[in-house]
Amino acid sequence: MAVYTHLGAEDMAALIATYDVGTLVSAKGIAEGVSNSNWLIETTGCDGNGARYILTMYEFRIELDDLPYFLSLLDHLAAKGCPVPRTIHDRDGALYRMIGDKAVALIEFLPGVSVSTPTAGQARAAGRELARLHRAAADFPATRANAMGIAEWQRLAQACGPDGLATIAPWLADLVASELPRFAAAWPKGLPETVIHADLFPDNVLVLGDTVTGLIDFYFACNDMAAYDVAVTHLAWCWDPADGNFRADLSRALLEGYEGVRPLSDEERAALPLLAQGAAMRFVMSRAYDWLNTPADALVIRKDPLPLARRLEYYRDHPEIFA
Numbered sequence: 001m002a003v004y005t006h007l008g009a010e011d012m013a014a015l016i017a018t019y020d021v022g023t024l025v026s027a028k029g030i031a032e033g034v035s036n037s038n039w040l041i042e043t044t045g046c047d048g049n050g051a052r053y054i055l056t057m058y059e060f061r062i063e064l065d066d067l068p069y070f071l072s073l074l075d076h077l078a079a080k081g082c083p084v085p086r087t088i089h090d091r092d093g094a095l096y097r098m099i100g101d102k103a104v105a106l107i108e109f110l111p112g113v114s115v116s117t118p119t120a121g122q123a124r125a126a127g128r129e130l131a132r133l134h135r136a137a138a139d140f141p142a143t144r145a146n147a148m149g150i151a152e153w154q155r156l157a158q159a160c161g162p163d164g165l166a167t168i169a170p171w172l173a174d175l176v177a178s179e180l181p182r183f184a185a186a187w188p189k190g191l192p193e194t195v196i197h198a199d200l201f202p203d204n205v206l207v208l209g210d211t212v213t214g215l216i217d218f219y220f221a222c223n224d225m226a227a228y229d230v231a232v233t234h235l236a237w238c239w240d241p242a243d244g245n246f247r248a249d250l251s252r253a254l255l256e257g258y259e260g261v262r263p264l265s266d267e268e269r270a271a272l273p274l275l276a277q278g279a280a281m282r283f284v285m286s287r288a289y290d291w292l293n294t295p296a297d298a299l300v301i302r303k304d305p306l307p308l309a310r311r312l313e314y315y316r317d318h319p320e321i322f323a
């Protein structure tokens with residue numbers, strides 16, 4: 001998250017008054033993340049005992065038409081016992097409201113912290129919850145195409161341009177030029193699909209010890225291959241953030257956790273090396289674009305595309321890690 005938009009105290013209090021959550025006590029901007037503005041909201045609570053919520057203002061990369069999909073998916077998964085925050089509906093039952101031309105939603109606050117250096121126990125638990133999510137979402141009635149698919153990677157690459165990419169690192173421009181064209185023809189088809197999270201980085205998983213208490217940030221969720229979501233999560237979890245090295249122990253734990261709930265087919269497993277390279281390319285391109293285009297005055301921490309570009313090379317050169 002981040003804070004791109006200033007919301008005055010009066011506007012915030014008036015907004016909170018449209019929900020049955022008590023009155024506003026405090027609202028603090030959250031700096032983590034890159035896509036939307038977020039505040040931690042404290043209210044007096046319905047019973048006067050105090051309550052916490054997350055208020056999200058949707059800034060870019062999110063189409064208004066997609067909000068009912070994201071927000072009712074939270075309710076669907078929470079109802080099935082997944083550790084996912086419910087959407088707080090306003091007094092009229094609406095999932096989101098408009099402030100000017102921007103949509104906002106109030107989300108249940110979940111306990112837990114997101115870890116920057118996961119343990120094998122946490123990777124196993126994340127894998128398990130990802131598989132539970134894939135199963136629980138199978139009967140979610142709405143559908144949404146993956147807007148961050150190969151066509152979007154190509155569009156972002158064009159928007160950055162080779163010269164823009166080279167300002168980040170000359171080798172990044174070369175890597176994108178040589179690797180990006182490979183995906184369109186080789187991308188797997190026919191693997192099992194469900195609703196996928198599509199962005200399950202450690203900062204989108206709340207944990208207490210080895211227990212997952214929250215899966216958050218479903219704003220890239222879509223209908224796509226379950227194995228692609230495994231690849232995204234592998235890209236995000238199975239590397240040492242300090243030295244960038246592949247962590248075989250985290251990889252084993254994540255995949256074991258996942259397969260304990262939803263075993264991968266032979267076809268899915270065989271596709272993982274390419275899916276993981278594609279997952280790396282997807283996040284390299286969005287990070288590179290944000291690196292070059294983030295407004296200077298935004299309260300936001302830009303994410304470095306280069307470590308993920310190195311992971312792409314590793315997945316390309318070491319397909320045996322998924323054997």
Ligand SMILES: Nc1ncnc2c1ncn2[C@@H]1O[C@H](COP(=O)(O)OP(=O)(O)O)[C@@H](O)[C@H]1O
Nearest residue numbers: 001032033034035036054085108109110216217
């Ligand atoms: N439902 C929630 N319960 C508790 N904390 C949350 C919740 N949603 C978000 N947060 C906090 O806000 C931060 C940013 O949220 P996130 O949805 O990841 O933003 P972004 O979409 O920009 O990545 C998280 O790291 C977490 O600390």
Ligand SMILES: N[C@@H](CCOP(=O)(O)O)C(=O)O
Nearest residue numbers: 001033034035201283287303
């Ligand atoms: N997880 C992505 C960033 C996506 O933005 P988010 O802040 O909405 O999670 C990355 O690591 O590049």
